[in-house]
Amino acid sequence: MTERPTGEPLVRLTGVNKWFGELHVLQDVDLTIDRGEVVVVIGPSGSGKSTLCRTINRLESIQEGEISIDGVRLPDEGKELARLRSDVGMVFQSFNLFAHKSVLENVTLGPIKVRKKSKADAERRARELLDRVGVSAQADKVPAQLSGGQQQRVAIARALAMDPKVMLFDEPTSALDPEMINEVLEVMVGLARDGMTMVVVTHEMGFARRAANRVVFMDAGRIVESATPETFFTNPSSDRAKDFLSKILNH
Amino acid sequence: MQFFIDNFPLLRSAFLTTLSLSLLAGLLALVLGTVLAALRVSPVPPLRGLATFYVETFRNTPLTVVFFFLIFGLPQIDFAVGFFTGSVIAVGLYTAAFVAEAVRSGINAVPPGQAEASRALGLSFGQSLREVVLPQAFRTVVPPLGNVWIAMVKNTSIAAGFAVTELTASLQRLSNANAGELVLVLLAVVLGYMLITVPSAFAVSRLERRVAILR
Numbered sequence A: 001m002t003e004r005p006t007g008e009p010l011v012r013l014t015g016v017n018k019w020f021g022e023l024h025v026l027q028d029v030d031l032t033i034d035r036g037e038v039v040v041v042i043g044p045s046g047s048g049k050s051t052l053c054r055t056i057n058r059l060e061s062i063q064e065g066e067i068s069i070d071g072v073r074l075p076d077e078g079k080e081l082a083r084l085r086s087d088v089g090m091v092f093q094s095f096n097l098f099a100h101k102s103v104l105e106n107v108t109l110g111p112i113k114v115r116k117k118s119k120a121d122a123e124r125r126a127r128e129l130l131d132r133v134g135v136s137a138q139a140d141k142v143p144a145q146l147s148g149g150q151q152q153r154v155a156i157a158r159a160l161a162m163d164p165k166v167m168l169f170d171e172p173t174s175a176l177d178p179e180m181i182n183e184v185l186e187v188m189v190g191l192a193r194d195g196m197t198m199v200v201v202t203h204e205m206g207f208a209r210r211a212a213n214r215v216v217f218m219d220a221g222r223i224v225e226s227a228t229p230e231t232f233f234t235n236p237s238s239d240r241a242k243d244f245l246s247k248i249l250n251h
Numbered sequence B: 001m002q003f004f005i006d007n008f009p010l011l012r013s014a015f016l017t018t019l020s021l022s023l024l025a026g027l028l029a030l031v032l033g034t035v036l037a038a039l040r041v042s043p044v045p046p047l048r049g050l051a052t053f054y055v056e057t058f059r060n061t062p063l064t065v066v067f068f069f070l071i072f073g074l075p076q077i078d079f080a081v082g083f084f085t086g087s088v089i090a091v092g093l094y095t096a097a098f099v100a101e102a103v104r105s106g107i108n109a110v111p112p113g114q115a116e117a118s119r120a121l122g123l124s125f126g127q128s129l130r131e132v133v134l135p136q137a138f139r140t141v142v143p144p145l146g147n148v149w150i151a152m153v154k155n156t157s158i159a160a161g162f163a164v165t166e167l168t169a170s171l172q173r174l175s176n177a178n179a180g181e182l183v184l185v186l187l188a189v190v191l192g193y194m195l196i197t198v199p200s201a202f203a204v205s206r207l208e209r210r211v212a213i214l215r
């Protein structure tokens, strides 16, 4: 467990509903994430975890409800939205590094284009971050020359370069070979220790136990349960969570 | 050989006219076509509609009709352009529709995660297009754009019917004057076109290899 979160809300979802056509993917979702809090989102495939993550920086729009970050309601489109997104780091399952740019350029693009930093400043900071995630030796390569674990660590550095208020991780280790999962989780645990506010969709219980303040269990578009990792994994209150845990534990 | 020497000045100027017509129209088509492709993927529905309307109109109109409109139609509304300028604009506007389609298919071939990652960083739609999507789209679009370019070079021959003395017009002139050497006349003109298209095809395949992206 990390330091206690501050009790000061940073991300707030109230009465969020979203449909994909007929499909009601998010149903009356209420969720508040405090500054410094690490929330792990867990649940069966198709339960809406990715969609929840993506609504927080409005890669997906919502039809009902309200989402605010640091007290500011998510704007609809345009400059305001872009500014808000720059404060929300996102790490994808499939890394999504810019394929035509070097590792270093991947990390400096946002600071230069969005934060208007000078190239020299952006590069200095990028090298620090690449060092922090352990891939500084790869700075001049293109993403395809890196292993999956290295790519995902670059993606984390790219997000950190924007000095985000909160980081969203959507199954960051699901596309990785087993031997690379830990190197990515270690970086994430380090971030959590340093007090980063994080929303992490993952089934890595080890990570949840080590780094999370809270586990949120989703099923069929609803938040069914929200508890400390210890309580959730040892004594879940809902039948659906019990059922889900028995399935993933048997694997 | 004597035939080529005698007619070299005409052939040369005809060749240069075709070349400059192609280059200018090609530049116009590339710029306008890219803008149209960007509009077609923009989040603003009226812009998408406008670009779709443009592309469908020009794709479905014969090029000769576009020439007619620009060269004989515009003066009716007191906006006359010269024959050469009119030809550049006609070929450029027409070809832009095909460039737009090629670039759009290139944009669609860029994995959506690339644009998502750039928007998630806070890049605007335009920045994401310029910095991330288009540079990758152009790489896949090099071969189809090469085809559009070669088709366009040949399409400039329509300008022959609108008082521009380019290669095809020189063919008409020379074959009248040298009826006995028709084969040589044809050969000269075809060589003129090939002097543009064959090196282009070569350049395209070089370029294609150079910009290939590692995934």
Ligand SMILES: Nc1ncnc2c1ncn2[C@@H]1O[C@H](COP(=O)(O)OP(=O)(O)O)[C@@H](O)[C@H]1O
Pocket: A020, A023, A025, A043, A044, A045, A046, A047, A048, A049, A050, A051, A052
């Ligand atoms: N862009 C989309 N269009 C239509 N349906 C979608 C889209 N994205 C996700 N879905 C559907 O929404 C549901 C929730 O998806 P998702 O949030 O990806 O779930 P999870 O991440 O928990 O596996 C699934 O049934 C999925 O098929």
Ligand SMILES: [Mg+2]
Pocket: A049, A050, A051, A171
């Ligand atoms: Mg998912």
